Amino acid sequence: MGLNKDQMAQRIARELKDGYYVNLGIGIPTLVANHIPEGIDVELQSENGILGMGPFPWEGEEDADLINAGKQTVTLKPGAVIFDSATSFAMIRGQHVHLTVLGAMEVADNGDIANWKIPGRMVKGMGGAMDLVSSAENIIVCMMHTNKAGESKLLPECTLPLTGVGCVKKVVTDLGVFDIVPEGFLLIERAPGVTVAEIRAKTAGRLVIAENVPEMVL
Amino acid sequence: MNKVVNNADAAIAGISNDMTLMLGGFGLCGIPESSIAALVRSGVKGLTCISNNAGVDDFGLGLLLQSRQIRKMISSYVGENDEFERQMLSGELEVDLIPQGTLAERCRAGGAGIPAFFTPAGYGTEVAEGKETREFNGKMYVMEHWLRADFAIVKAWKGDTQGNLVYRYTARNFNPLMAMAGRITIAEVEELVEPGELDPNTIHTPGIFVQRIFQGTGYEKRIEQRTTRKRS
Numbered sequence: 121m122g123l124n125k126d127q128m129a130q131r132i133a134r135e136l137k138d139g140y141y142v143n144l145g146i147g148i149p150t151l152v153a154n155h156i157p158e159g160i161d162v163e164l165q166s167e168n169g170i171l172g173m174g175p176f177p178w179e180g181e182e183d184a185d186l187i188n189a190g191k192q193t194v195t196l197k198p199g200a201v202i203f204d205s206a207t208s209f210a211m212i213r214g215q216h217v218h219l220t221v222l223g224a225m226e227v228a229d230n231g232d233i234a235n236w237k238i239p240g241r242m243v244k245g246m247g248g249a250m251d252l253v254s255s256a257e258n259i260i261v262c263m264m265h266t267n268k269a270g271e272s273k274l275l276p277e278c279t280l281p282l283t284g285v286g287c288v289k290k291v292v293t294d295l296g297v298f299d300i301v302p303e304g305f306l307l308i309e310r311a312p313g314v315t316v317a318e319i320r321a322k323t324a325g326r327l328v329i330a331e332n333v334p335e336m337v338l
Numbered sequence: 339m340n341k342v343v344n345n346a347d348a349a350i351a352g353i354s355n356d357m358t359l360m361l362g363g364f365g366l367c368g369i370p371e372s373s374i375a376a377l378v379r380s381g382v383k384g385l386t387c388i389s390n391n392a393g394v395d396d397f398g399l400g401l402l403l404q405s406r407q408i409r410k411m412i413s414s415y416v417g418e419n420d421e422f423e424r425q426m427l428s429g430e431l432e433v434d435l436i437p438q439g440t441l442a443e444r445c446r447a448g449g450a451g452i453p454a455f456f457t458p459a460g461y462g463t464e465v466a467e468g469k470e471t472r473e474f475n476g477k478m479y480v481m482e483h484w485l486r487a488d489f490a491i492v493k494a495w496k497g498d499t500q501g502n503l504v505y506r507y508t509a510r511n512f513n514p515l516m517a518m519a520g521r522i523t524i525a526e527v528e529e530l531v532e533p534g535e536l537d538p539n540t541i542h543t544p545g546i547f548v549q550r551i552f553q554g555t556g557y558e559k560r561i562e563q564r565t566t567r568k569r570s
Contacts, residue, residue, distance in 0.1 A: 187367050205441075
């Protein structure tokens with residue numbers, strides 16, 4: 121069982137705080153924008169040069185000059201601003217962006233992340249991910265708990281080339297929510313219907329389990 | 339100071355084999371379409387191209403990859419181009435992948451006369467291998483060098499005959515930074531106007547950075563990922 125992609129996005133959206141500037145990565149993180157809680161005012165930053173990104177355009181109103189970092193056509197909210205790539209990464213490196221949500225292939229229990237390269241097989245590049253993870257004070261990784269072969273993506277040590285070291289603070293998977301603490305992955309919430317035993321079986325990295333792990337209410 | 343040249347073919351005069359070029363754009367957004375077409379026609383080879391992405395198989399820099407005119411790419415993300423991946427994995431194409439913010443800042447630094455700077459991006463990863471690292475305020479940083487190019491080729495929305503440029507929406511991206519870092523900077527624009535027609539308060543790239551300008555033709559402005567909301 122576990123959470124579907126939309127539910128993962130919904131859970132992450134609860135981490136948003138009023139007044140946050142947020143960078144959402146490509147894939148599931150993008151869906152977080154659909155679940156921003158009522159009364160919470162956040163601005164979305166897209167590293168290709170937008171602050172105040174809006175939803176997708178209505179059919180027929182796409183503009184080739186207005187895309188997000190995933191190269192998707194988007195719109196601007198009133199009050200949005202456009203800037204060049206150096207200014208964009210000044211916002212990121214300068215820690216003016218409060219929260220980064222991104223996907224990963226592997227996360228280690230010390231907060232290392234790998235998400236840009238599988239040597240000899242897949243080399244797409246890191247895009248803005250290395251800048252984002254090396255700078256953001258608050259980084260949430262959003263990914264499936266296991267890979268297609270059923271192997272844990274929460275590891276004692278990353279096996280793939282790293283994107284950043286010791287930087288991930290929180291991981292939301294289809295099975296649960298984990299804070300990264302000095303002792304490893306601290307399980308703080310279980311997805312509905314998922315047992316601690318299942319999470320234990322599917323987590324290769326050090327896992328810390330509190331006495332009572334609440335089930336997530338969506 | 340009139341910097342107008344007739345067309346893309348005239349603009350790229352002097353670009354010869356084995357030169358280093360910067361090309362603006364993010365994905366297919368804000369790329370110098372007319373100049374890329376002229377480079378394909380010119381047959382120039384052995385190019386080192388600095389550009390955030392590598393186009394798609396049949397558009398953007400993908401056209402120069404198909405014709406094997408590029409020897410080396412310096413980019414941050416190349417995921418949308420199968421031919422690129424094939425040439426890279428087979429070793430035909432030399433590739434330097436660098437973090438996007440580092441790429442932007444290296445271009446800016448090149449244009450601004452700053453030979454190197456420290457960034458946290460890539461510390462502890464293979465990106466930092468062989469580079470000087472240093473601690474500032476308890477955090478580790480990697481030294482990165484400026485990037486400069488024989489020619490920088492940028493695309494703007496409007497420009498005047500003196501080379502002042504205005505970009506439209508996210509077609510700005512790397513263009514203003516690369517415009518600063520070319521020994522010769524070529525600007526192609528959708529609309530070429532007379533001096534005084536652009537509001538001095540809203541010019542993004544001052545003409546001092548631009549040596550040649552022309553009005554491009556037949557812009558396709560292809561959309562890579564057309565995403566929309568359905569009207570109910």
